[in-house]
Amino acid sequence: MGYVLGTTVHAAHEADTTMAPEVVIQVVAVYSTILIMFADLGYKEPFLKWLKETFKIDSEVPKKEPGFKPARKRWVVERTFAWISRQRRMARDYERTQKSSEAMIYISMIRIMLKQLSPVPNPWRGGAVWSPILN
Numbered sequence: 001m002g003y004v005l006g007t008t009v010h011a012a013h014e015a016d017t018t019m020a021p022e023v024v025i026q027v028v029a030v031y032s033t034i035l036i037m038f039a040d041l042g043y044k045e046p047f048l049k050w051l052k053e054t055f056k057i058d059s060e061v062p063k064k065e066p067g068f069k070p071a072r073k074r075w076v077v078e079r080t081f082a083w084i085s086r087q088r089r090m091a092r093d094y095e096r097t098q099k100s101s102e103a104m105i106y107i108s109m110i111r112i113m114l115k116q117l118s119p120v121p122n123p124w125r126g127g128a129v130w131s132p133i134l135n
Helices: 016-030 045-055 074-085 098-117
Strands: 036-038 058-060
Touching: 016 045, 045 058, 074 098
Parallel strands: 036 058
Antiparallel strands: none
16 A cells, blocks of 8 residues: 555665665564565665565565566555655655654654545545535
């Protein structure tokens, strides 16, 4: 569904691939039933082997193909990034610490999930306006 299960914020000079174990440990501690992880081409064999040996989680990495072809499940990740970046506080980097940045990601995701659960349509997106007087 594209919901954030875990996050880590790190300095720009650190590669995502080297910080991946930190996120995986976080997520597996809460969601121990994960069976497969989808990753992009940046995640090489040492990480994928560690993932399989440590947590018994299979991984799926798409093969490089000529031309443009969307990778399986990749659109879910990109859609989630778009959802989060639409939040006013996430449009710019206002946070001073890594922990507050991580907290804002979780708060944004909570807000997104609550809006998806709400029975009240959003009037700004063409939905009907709910009113206790009319209903």
